Amino acid sequence: MQCRVGCGACCIAPSISSPIPDMPHGKPAGVHCVHLTDDHLCALFGLPSRPKVCEQFDASEDSCGDSREQGLILLTRLEQQTT
Template identity: 60%
Template sequence: MECRVGCAACCIAVSISSPIPGMPDGKPAGVRCAQLTADNACRLFGRPERPAVCVSLQASPDMCGSTNAEAFAYLEALENATRPRRL
């Protein structure tokens, strides 16, 4: 499955704990990645400095849904379900 052009839900909704160029401490959930262009394309796509977590994430019908809103809702729910609980 190919990513929906302009969606970028995975580049905004989820947290990334590894460094990203322009975001040395990673990216919090809900924050737009510094490497997204104005039209929501990844500046690092296909480049060696792209974080491994981004390279390994594959589009799927469950994750992407049929609209950008569905993709954001799914990824936000996943982020909430996997967030470490504070003691």
């Protein structure tokens, strides 16, 4: 599965414990990454400063569902189950 353009659920729902440029303490769950653009794209995509955890995320039906809304629900649920 490829990422849906304009989704950004993976940049909102999960927490990220590693430092992110301009977010030195990472990102809490449910908080928009500061690099998520208004059209829900990653401003760091393809750049060397993009965090490794973000690079390693693979979109899948299990985590992303079939819509942005479903992706937010599934990734939020996954975050809650792993904390």
